[in-house]
Amino acid sequence: MTALFKKIIITYTFIYPFNFLVAAQDFQVSLLTCDPGDELYSAFGHNAIRVLDKNSGQDFVFNYGTFDFNVPFFYVKFTQRTLDYMLSVTTFDRFLMEYNYNRRSVREQILDLSPEQTMEMYKFLQINYLPQNRFYRYDFFYDNCATRIRDAMEEILGDQLDWNEDLLAEEKTFRNLIDEYVYRLPWADFGIDLALGSVIDVKAEEREKQFLPDYMETAFGRAMIVGDGPTRPLVKENRIILDFPERTAVLDLWNPHIIWWAFAMAVFILTYIGFRRKRLFKGFDIAFFSVLGLLGLLVVLLWFFTFHSQTKYNWNILWAFPGHLFLAIALLRKNTKPWVNRYLMAAMILANMTLVFWIFGWQSFHSSIIPILLVILLRTNFLYYNLKKFSVEQIA
Template sequence: MQLEIQKSTFRKLLLLGFSLVLGVLLTLPANAAQYKISLLTCDPGDELYSTFGHTAVRILELESGQDLVFNYGTFDFNTPFFYIKFMRRTLDYQLSLTTTENFLREYNYFKRNVREQELNLSPEQSQKIVAFLQTNYQPENRKYRYDFFFDNCTTRITDMMETVLGQSLKWNYPTENESKTFRNLIDEYVYTLPWSDLGIDLALGAVIDREATEAEKAFLPDYLEAAFESATIIGDGPERPLVSQNNMIYDFPETKGEGINLINPYVIFWAFAILVGILTFIGFKKKRLFKGFDITFFTVLGLLGILIIFLWFFTAHSQTKNNWNLFWAFPGHLYIAYLLFRKPNKAILRTLLLAAMILADIALIVWILGFQSFHPSILPLLLIIILRTNFLYYNLDRFNISNNRT
């Protein structure tokens, strides 16, 4: 017990000492020191939260050697109702401050590359950026409401540069780049994670299928890095590049891919569709509906529809609006499952089956006409909906439904 108290006391003293060091830097007048300011771009990791990479700002105070990183991408796991707030987009992210050594330790451990772009700023511009970050780090300013596309750890740095440098900063975006929607940009990073890709495409609506401008593409760290590389500074002498020097802090060898993983939604859903086709054929021949399958299938679709409704109407996420996956994953499918489970009113059930069939057809039209890009793996699910609703619709009277409990 005494040892634990000693350890606790030591940790508190260590934390206090570190806080005092940081406090000294943060209370220094911005014009009292010379700084080297860099953009740190970190490669994507293997976990979903790190799939898109990361961006931070490194501040090196040249005289004292203080080497710190300002990071807009942190949040507190101990926040009450963390996961509920995260899902509803009511979780606040915040600007954090740590030493460069501590910041880089994670990336070294997970073998993630880190690149540094030293900025070609005048002493006055550097001091203004430090002052901006000092102000942002004040307790009343450091928290912000995160938005994946428009207010994240990367866009915050863009905003900082534009606020501080104003008209002196010239973004020289390429004019012949390939047009990409926000969904296309996401797909570049999740194509190796098919289940994550599916989940994202199910959760995000048609609003992300619009074309992103070159400036908007810079919500991703790699694109901001490219924007910095082509940007220039004007108005205080000859036009000069924003980036004066590129450094490779970590450059790990690429790991070999694991090969084709057959446990992916494409293989699973198409195999499932083939089995359902065989089941339907057997049911037709033996005059059996196999209601147990349909009860389960339509229950799952209905629950998915409720989740889509929740994300659309009951969260602050702007990207989950206008999600036309709702046409095929419709909450009303739960009532179909309920009617199949009990002795049904066939007229109502047939009407619901016809509606489900039409909605699945509408989903295909929405997809084909480009109103929303669905994940390709849901095609077999749409075919299953159309097949089973047709089968049930035309065979409710031919087969004795009360005797078809399986």
């Protein structure tokens, strides 16, 4: 779209708004739902609002899911949750280009709004698009491209909107809901379970599930408008705009479960050889506990030094503990200090506590950490009983 064309659209649409009281019946407001993509940022799908002027043919999409990659310190702000998302406006054709290129299906739910409600929705979007209003602080669960649309509908319709929630819907935690979308991306699934804490292992209410676009689409399809004439469904027509085959999960041998179990088997063999030859192979432990310590620092950073609410109370810190870095440094010495054995015992206890937290449901961990926990228990036990007895052969 050329700069001139953009200027014409913005001028005509936002500086000279239409008289909706006269012509609102010629406008059509829709919810667009886009299928998930192959990358993590697109793995959960997308929602947007379409406003079509059936007389002039002007066709706009209001998108709450955009951000500026050129913001200074983009990745730092993204990690700390200080990056603002924004409402953007584009034409419907341009919006579809990306989804057609990436072969992602797009569905439309045309809303059965009265002329007055249509006017209020458009005014709401106009005000939201003002430079001082278009930016907002993104939150994956509570303030995203889907929840912004939900909140807009609730503000416009008020008590006239009945979500008509399914009282028999399956109970799911926020982590369960995420898992439904990232199972196709095993390493992303592992990373998410490592980074997010126990705060997401709580039941998501039906309204809260609407942070996911597919659940938003289902909620719109079930919702009713009441007290505005005869009770009617919120959605009067469903249309398929783009239709592509559903993405299916492909078995990938390069996934955390296979890699970590293969790693654990290799460590069992290494430990057995060390026991038979009376060698410690401390080089492995220095590397292993260094990695665990660095992961622990990441957990601490996300827990205490960011504004993400979902990274709090993350009990992955029980096995990925920053203190393991001190153990790695201590093992570099030829003669280890007496505190090292006490620390090894503490590390065993922390690893076992991870299982306790898991069993009692205080946090759900990624199942692939089981072999990692076994390695921690094996090596801490091996070092605890043999550190003073065996000769040392460090491996590169």
